[in-house]
Amino acid sequence: MVQEKIRFQPFSGEPIRLVDEQGHWIASFEHGLPPEQLRRFYRDMLAARILDEKLVILIRTGKTSFIAPHAGHEGAQIGIAQALRRGHDWLFPYYRDMGLMLAMGLPLVEIFGQTLGNAADPAKGRQMPSHPGSKKLNVFTVCSAIASHIPPAAGAAISMKLRGSGQVTVCTFGDGATSEGDWHAGINFAAVQEAPAVFVCENNRYAISVNISKQTASENIAVKAHAYGIPGYHVDGLDVLASYFVMQEAIERARAGHGACLVELVVNRFGAHSSADDDSRYRSREELTAERQHDPLVRYQRFLEKQGLWDANWANELKLEISKELEAALQEALQAGEPNPLEMFDDVFAARPWHLEEQRQLVAEELR
Amino acid sequence: MPTMTMIQAINSALDEEMSRDERVMLLGEDVGKRGGVFLATEGLQQKYGPDRVMDSPLSEAAILGAAVGLAAHGMRPVAEIQFADYVFPGIDQLFSQAAKLRYRSGGQFTAPMVVRMPTGGGVKGGHHHSQSPEAHFAHTGGLKVVVVSTPYDTKGLLKAAIRNDDPVVFMEPKRLYRAVKEEVPSDDFLIPIGKAAIRREGNDITLVSYGGPMIETLKAAGEMVGAGVDPEVIDLRTVMPWDKEAVLGSVAKTGRLLMISEAPRMASIASEVTATVSEELFDQLLAPPLRVTGFDTPYPLAQDKLYMPTVTRILNAAKRVLDY
Numbered sequence: 176m177v178q179e180k181i182r183f184q185p186f187s188g189e190p191i192r193l194v195d196e197q198g199h200w201i202a203s204f205e206h207g208l209p210p211e212q213l214r215r216f217y218r219d220m221l222a223a224r225i226l227d228e229k230l231v232i233l234i235r236t237g238k239t240s241f242i243a244p245h246a247g248h249e250g251a252q253i254g255i256a257q258a259l260r261r262g263h264d265w266l267f268p269y270y271r272d273m274g275l276m277l278a279m280g281l282p283l284v285e286i287f288g289q290t291l292g293n294a295a296d297p298a299k300g301r302q303m304p305s306h307p308g309s310k311k312l313n314v315f316t317v318c319s320a321i322a323s324h325i326p327p328a329a330g331a332a333i334s335m336k337l338r339g340s341g342q343v344t345v346c347t348f349g350d351g352a353t354s355e356g357d358w359h360a361g362i363n364f365a366a367v368q369e370a371p372a373v374f375v376c377e378n379n380r381y382a383i384s385v386n387i388s389k390q391t392a393s394e395n396i397a398v399k400a401h402a403y404g405i406p407g408y409h410v411d412g413l414d415v416l417a418s419y420f421v422m423q424e425a426i427e428r429a430r431a432g433h434g435a436c437l438v439e440l441v442v443n444r445f446g447a448h449s450s451a452d453d454d455s456r457y458r459s460r461e462e463l464t465a466e467r468q469h470d471p472l473v474r475y476q477r478f479l480e481k482q483g484l485w486d487a488n489w490a491n492e493l494k495l496e497i498s499k500e501l502e503a504a505l506q507e508a509l510q511a512g513e514p515n516p517l518e519m520f521d522d523v524f525a526a527r528p529w530h531l532e533e534q535r536q537l538v539a540e541e542l543r
Numbered sequence: 544m545p546t547m548t549m550i551q552a553i554n555s556a557l558d559e560e561m562s563r564d565e566r567v568m569l570l571g572e573d574v575g576k577r578g579g580v581f582l583a584t585e586g587l588q589q590k591y592g593p594d595r596v597m598d599s600p601l602s603e604a605a606i607l608g609a610a611v612g613l614a615a616h617g618m619r620p621v622a623e624i625q626f627a628d629y630v631f632p633g634i635d636q637l638f639s640q641a642a643k644l645r646y647r648s649g650g651q652f653t654a655p656m657v658v659r660m661p662t663g664g665g666v667k668g669g670h671h672h673s674q675s676p677e678a679h680f681a682h683t684g685g686l687k688v689v690v691v692s693t694p695y696d697t698k699g700l701l702k703a704a705i706r707n708d709d710p711v712v713f714m715e716p717k718r719l720y721r722a723v724k725e726e727v728p729s730d731d732f733l734i735p736i737g738k739a740a741i742r743r744e745g746n747d748i749t750l751v752s753y754g755g756p757m758i759e760t761l762k763a764a765g766e767m768v769g770a771g772v773d774p775e776v777i778d779l780r781t782v783m784p785w786d787k788e789a790v791l792g793s794v795a796k797t798g799r800l801l802m803i804s805e806a807p808r809m810a811s812i813a814s815e816v817t818a819t820v821s822e823e824l825f826d827q828l829l830a831p832p833l834r835v836t837g838f839d840t841p842y843p844l845a846q847d848k849l850y851m852p853t854v855t856r857i858l859n860a861a862k863r864v865l866d867y
Contacts, residue, residue: 265616298649310651315615318647320639326608327640333609334616337568337594344612357635360605367600522650523684525708528737528784 185406198477223274244446250471251440254418267328267346283504295511322352325361332370351382369434379444384457400437412440552694556701571623603633627662642685665718673842675806681783688783690754699734716755739786745775752803753779763857798829808836830867
């Protein structure tokens with residue numbers, strides 16, 4: 176796509192917002208999106224929300240060991256997925272991106288396989304849940320180590336530039352990641368090389384329990400871009416259309432050879448940090464209740480209603496359809512069974528050296 | 544056949560691999576215009592341009608992390624860490640990303656990259672220009688570790704490392720960069736990773752070493768020959784995975800092992816090799832395997848030479864093994 180005009184200015188004081196709380200389109204330009212695409216955004220957001228609820232059930236029923244809830248991030252995540260060229264551009268996600276994975280088109284059975292850590296996981300059950308990846312879709316496998324994927328994202332973007340591949344790297348992370356040294360190292364290198372990388376902070380204002388006020392003295396995350404000589408966009412990430420349009424401009428700007436940038440999508444975290452966390456220890460229920468009043472899904476529903484694109488029947492049917500689809504995929508994943516235990520010794524290297532062969536033999540004999 | 548120092552062999556290997564495969568690129572601090580602080584990459588930026596010989600910001604995390612992304616996306620990056628002692632700010636990139644990428648993705652993504660680094664003591668470098676951190680890398684599943692000792696091996700192993708599909712830490716004892724010249728073929732040749740070299744055949748005792756102390760080990764072997772002892776000398780060349788077959792084969796013959804390394808003793812490659820020999824050849828050993836190693840102190844400046852295995856220390860330990 177050739178970039179027609181610049182719509183967004185970096186370093187805006189107020190977050191960039193295109194749809195207000197009541198669902199009014201408040202931008203100075205026409206969105207120009209066809210009804211089917213507008214409805215697709217809703218479908219993906221709804222699917223992400225239902226997936227989140229389903230993952231919570233899997234935890235409560237003891238079928239999985241860990242989840243990082245993404246409810247409240249749907250607007251940001253669906254905006255990102257819709258803005259990049261899926262299967263062409265590369266995505267370097269973090270662990271609270273299961274909604275984004277779904278919108279990227281990762282097969283549902285793989286998503287549940289990864290969550291269950293069983294043979295339906297293309298990564299062979301090697302990592303904790305919420306750590307998927309897909310070579311086929313250019314989704315770099317999630318690594319737990321916070322911000323450790325930022326320098327690799329910079330490297331991939333540098334490779335794209337050197338090889339003239341016409342691709343863009345999109346790299347997501349939470350607000351806590353911005354305090355890590357590797358965050359600085361990666362963004363700085365990408366900026367120096369003018370590499371096509373879009374770094375995206377899904378800022379939910381909490382790194383587990385630590386509030387953003389204890390994370391940074393900066394007025395927001397986007398302003399940090401200034402120090403690297405790249406644009407920083409401060410965006411209302413509860414607004415899926417703002418997330419989409421800013422991401423699209425950022426991505427196409429990078430693709431056109433104008434280098435890296437930073438996008439901050441301010442979101443809410445409706446759940447705890449993870450299934451291993453109790454957020455009532457550090458976040459008042461009043462605060463959470465107030466946050467829940469700002470639901471990206473509800474705001475977008477209001478917008479669609481005003482466009483004559485939403486009614487309760489359609490939404491209920493959609494909900495039913497998505498729920499069925501997810502349930503079918505979950506059941507299929509549940510049938511996959513445990514991975515072969517001896518696969519534990521595969522993929523350390525391209526071929527097994529003698530010491531891993533010996534260790535594999537030991538386990539093989541134990542299991543015989 | 545041309546003669547080369549180790550540093551020339553590195554330059555020659557990089558040059559040949561870059562001209563053979565346009566995916567091969569170099570990145571690191573001062574590798575471009577300056578040609579590296581030891582001049583390993585001298586002239587290569589002029590030849591291949593600033594994109595393929597890339598001066599990076601002063602950040603080991605950026606160098607190693609970017610190498611992971613470059614490799615995952617299809618390049619064959621050769622990263623230079625200016626001194627092995629400075630790899631630590633980038634260690635999360637090596638340990639959490641490079642080493643585990645193939646594993647954590649179930650073989651979907653890989654990081655075929657080489658990380659070159661000058662290593663070891665003997666140049667009056669104090670704590671932070673003298674260490675031998677190979678055990679850290681060997682202890683992390685997913686990394687291969689090469690430590691070279693001759694110009695010939697350096698060229699063949701570096702070329703093999705660049706073509707290897709796994710991340711390879713390639714350690715170059717800096718005190719050997721210009722210590723010796725030897726004949727190195729100017730045509731294409733590879734030395735397999737994981738294969739040791741038998742530097743001298745003998746029957747009385749097996750001396751195993753690698754990297755910098757190969758010099759002292761060979762000197763000690765020479766003195767032993769003068770004293771009527773017939774030592775076998777093995778250069779591991781690769782310490783992860785090390786060549787167990789070669790070492791066990793030799794010790795099965797001699798019944799005696801002395802392992803020499805300048806890295807600290809605790810939890811070291813030397814400990815691993817001697818423990819394995821004890822486990823597997825217990826009833827064939829004529830003496831307990833001994834180790835001569837660096838010490839478990841930070842690397843000292845004033846005692847630079849004393850820290851490393853000396854010929855005397857090697858001979859004394861060999862005598863204990865032989866006289867047991």
